[in-house]
Amino acid sequence: MSDFLVANLGFFFIPPGVALMLYFDIIRAEFWPIVIATLVSTALVLIVTGWVHQLTRKIK
Structure with missing residues (x-):
């Protein structure tokens, strides 16, 4: 199946x-709002992921 998808x-x-x-x-008209939303959401995902990782390592 994966061969078909890759092909x-x-x-x-x-x-x-x-x-x-x-x-x-x-x-083009909404370029900067798209870029800003992408950067902010990426930063939030990285921060929350790091925070959750630290919490789970403390519990372990």
């Missing part, structure tokens, strides 16, 4: 690529 991997990128082309004007 056709390029095919799975077509829908997201078409969506990017269709909505490029919206993405």
